[in-house]
Amino acid sequence: MVVAPIKTVNPEKILILGANGMLGHALRKVFPGALLRGHELDITDEEAVYACISDLAPEVVINAAAYTDVDGCEDHVGIASAVNGEGPGYIARACRDAGAVLVHYSTDYVFDGSRQAYVESDPPNPINAYGRSKLLGEQRIIQGMENYRIIRTSWLFGEHGKNFVDTLRDLSTRMDQVKVVHDQFGKPTYTVDLAEKTLDLILCDPGIYHITNDGSCSWFEFAESFIGNAVPCSSAEFPRKAVRPKYSVLNTTKTTPLRHWREALNDYLTGDMI
Numbered sequence: 001m002v003v004a005p006i007k008t009v010n011p012e013k014i015l016i017l018g019a020n021g022m023l024g025h026a027l028r029k030v031f032p033g034a035l036l037r038g039h040e041l042d043i044t045d046e047e048a049v050y051a052c053i054s055d056l057a058p059e060v061v062i063n064a065a066a067y068t069d070v071d072g073c074e075d076h077v078g079i080a081s082a083v084n085g086e087g088p089g090y091i092a093r094a095c096r097d098a099g100a101v102l103v104h105y106s107t108d109y110v111f112d113g114s115r116q117a118y119v120e121s122d123p124p125n126p127i128n129a130y131g132r133s134k135l136l137g138e139q140r141i142i143q144g145m146e147n148y149r150i151i152r153t154s155w156l157f158g159e160h161g162k163n164f165v166d167t168l169r170d171l172s173t174r175m176d177q178v179k180v181v182h183d184q185f186g187k188p189t190y191t192v193d194l195a196e197k198t199l200d201l202i203l204c205d206p207g208i209y210h211i212t213n214d215g216s217c218s219w220f221e222f223a224e225s226f227i228g229n230a231v232p233c234s235s236a237e238f239p240r241k242a243v244r245p246k247y248s249v250l251n252t253t254k255t256t257p258l259r260h261w262r263e264a265l266n267d268y269l270t271g272d273m274i
């Protein structure tokens, strides 16, 4: 089946799932008037998902719902698989039957970190439970429908969420020194920039896209750009339940890149929102 590209988007025909999450809040700003569902629509409930999408008959469904606790996924593999893996498959099949485009977010953690950067066509090989569950979600969507946009992104920061920037700013006021790992590299991404770019992608061809702010850094370099008492440490000194990829730098090859993360961070810190 050839999928016809959409030319314009009527906000009232957009349904945002996971609308109360960090990215969900940014999407609400970019798509005022969109239909919203938070966790009250459990995306692991196949019947409820199907009923919601067939009743509302949206033209576009944007799925920002996910189980995002990377360490928690190691202990709760079943929940991770249901929310991040099977749930997106249910959404995809309901979108296919309703004739809706599905926009879904995936992660840099589908890669193993053995290369210094990844393009959209590179083979995924997740090394933790969160990454495996998100890859399953990508696969279920691709199996279930054709008119999807899977957006892999990384290191999100923004309002209304637990994120690295807010956590570190809080810690820096309470501790003399804040240890931050210097040997994991990625691309910080502002939720507002990602939400704005989502609008462009709805109008693009189906497929997988890498969308992040421009510029890569280590977590330490990121931290020292906004707190004065960050000190570098190695991942070995800071063991976590879930192993993280050393490099999870996503390169964007299919669309124009976003602005540099330093500029985006400045807007976030100064409250210069859309």
Ligand SMILES: NC(=O)c1ccc[n+]([C@@H]2O[C@H](COP(=O)([O-])OP(=O)(O)OC[C@H]3O[C@@H](n4cnc5c(N)ncnc54)[C@H](OP(=O)(O)O)[C@@H]3O)[C@@H](O)[C@H]2O)c1
Pocket: 018, 019, 020, 021, 022, 023, 024, 038, 039, 040, 041, 042, 043, 044, 063, 064, 065, 066, 067, 068, 083, 105, 106, 107, 108, 134, 153, 154, 155, 156, 157, 160, 161, 162
């Ligand atoms: N945060 C990052 O650094 C990052 C990096 C790469 C990719 N991503 C991806 O970007 C997307 C958005 O992430 P985010 O940071 O905005 O996540 P978030 O703040 O954790 O928001 C996720 C939302 O999904 C909801 N949710 C969880 N389980 C659900 C279920 N079974 N049914 C319906 N809703 C459910 C959560 O509700 P409750 O709070 O009530 O559980 C929460 O409101 C996700 O796909 C994530 O995998 C995030």
